[in-house]
Amino acid sequence: MPRQTVVTAALLVAATALAAGPARAAEQPPGQPAEATALLTELRELYREAGAATEAYNESGERLAEQRAEVERLTARLADTRGELAGARRTAGRLAAAEYRTGGSPELPPVLRLLLTDEEPARALHDTTVARRAAAGQLAEVRRLAEAEHEADALAAEADEAWEEERRLAGDQRDRRDAAHDRMNEVAGLLAGLSGEQRDELTALEERETAAEQREFLAAHQPAEPDDRAGAADAPGARALAWALDQRGKPYEAGAAGPESFDPAGLALRAWEHVGVTVPRTGARSWQLLPHVPLEELRPGDLVIYHEDASHTALYAGDGTVVHPPGPGRDVEVTPLAHAPIKGAVRPATN
Incomplete structure (x- = not known):
């Protein structure tokens, strides 16, 4: 079948x-x-x-x-x-x-x-x-x-x-x-076709499972504390992240890279392009070409790559969270970093 x-x-x-x-x-x-x-x-x-x-x-x-x-x-x-x-x-x-x-x-x-x-x-x-x-x-x-x-x-x-x-x-x-x-x-x-109560049940189940995965991840990989040094907010990654956060609420669309809708790698591409840095169009290319970063050393704006085939990308938003459009039917939003299996993280050279 x-x-x-x-x-x-x-x-x-x-x-x-x-x-x-x-x-x-x-x-x-x-x-x-x-x-x-x-x-x-x-x-x-x-x-x-x-x-x-x-x-x-x-x-x-x-x-x-x-x-x-x-x-x-x-x-x-x-x-x-x-x-x-x-x-x-x-x-x-x-x-x-x-x-x-x-x-x-x-x-x-x-x-x-x-x-x-x-x-x-x-x-x-x-x-x-x-x-x-x-x-x-x-x-x-x-x-x-x-x-x-x-x-x-x-x-x-x-x-x-x-x-x-x-x-x-x-x-x-x-x-x-x-x-x-x-x-x-x-x-x-x-x-x-499901009732609101049934959809709420699915949402609650997803949130419980994600929370459990997040706790497990943080126990093994505690991300670095936010950088409070002078000028940190003006770093390219922080500015790329700020731009990505401004896109919250815009819908996921396959193959889209803005301005009204995005897929995950498309959001990362435009966010870094906004600060004058070119990153690959796909997660697989980013994983192949950009410097890898230990998960304990993540900085705002770093790209987190998901799944073994590197098929999903998100921007690290600090405090164990990422910003991305999760998939069809969802909008650009902030979610726990461990919302899906993590392959690793990469950093555009100037971040």
């Missing part, structure tokens, strides 16, 4: 059982009905899948843009080489024509041409030698440029093929992202 069908069926069973009321819940430990736990588990997995699919699509978009730039660079190089080759061939043609006009007929050996000329023999010999050297040099240049043209043509063709492949992969990633968000829409429909 396809994953989408399994997830939808599991959610439907959980939601239906949850809607059945306290009769089923009474069989479970207080505050932890199995149906609510199952529904919350599936919701979290769908959030993670949707985030991972969006990040993969964003990543493919970055690679596609880079490959397109490489195609354009190599195409320009090919055009330049062809222009140089055409110029070299014209120069070679002019040299050949000049030699012909001055008696440099290829049918006559140099000694006979000297006997037939009215010029001083030494000068005629010198002029002939210079002309021959110029022609030989120009011929070598034509050959070099012809080889360069062939190489540039081959490279441009390879780059164009690679771009077409990246474009196909980007389309596949877009389809995967859209499918993940279709599943999220199904979940939204199921949740809409």
Whole structure:
């Protein structure tokens, strides 16, 4: 059975059982009905899948843009080489024509041409030698440029093929992202069928589980105390964080980087861009390219990366919290740092 069908069926069973009321819940430990736990588990997995699919699509978009730039660079190089080759061939043609006009007929050996000329023999010999050297040099240049043209043509063709492949992969990633968000829409429909009390039960369960995870995290990784030194509030990270906090209440949207909606990495990108620092578009690139930071040494504005595939990003907001749009149906908000499995943290170089 396809994953989408399994997830939808599991959610439907959980939601239906949850809607059945306290009769089923009474069989479970207080505050932890199995149906609510199952529904919350599936919701979290769908959030993670949707985030991972969006990040993969964003990543493919970055690679596609880079490959397109490489195609354009190599195409320009090919055009330049062809222009140089055409110029070299014209120069070679002019040299050949000049030699012909001055008696440099290829049918006559140099000694006979000297006997037939009215010029001083030494000068005629010198002029002939210079002309021959110029022609030989120009011929070598034509050959070099012809080889360069062939190489540039081959490279441009390879780059164009690679771009077409990246474009196909980007389309596949877009389809995967859209499918993940279709599943999220199904979940939204199921949740809409729950009563306010049942939704409150889910929210309370999520808050309890997050609080437990936060306590466990803080016991193992106590973040640094806030920096009260003069000028700390003007540090790039603090200013990036302040900008991100100003975006609270704006909705999550897959692939969005502002100004009216964001995905997690899009918020991080714009927050740091606001202070003149470029960070990667995806969590995976940030994890790969930016300096890693121990969780005990987090500063405001550092990027916290979540899940093993680095599919979620948040800005550290101090006091064990982060700011981010958690996922579909949520807005940019401040949440406990340990709201999801943490992979690690990275710091833009100037923070």
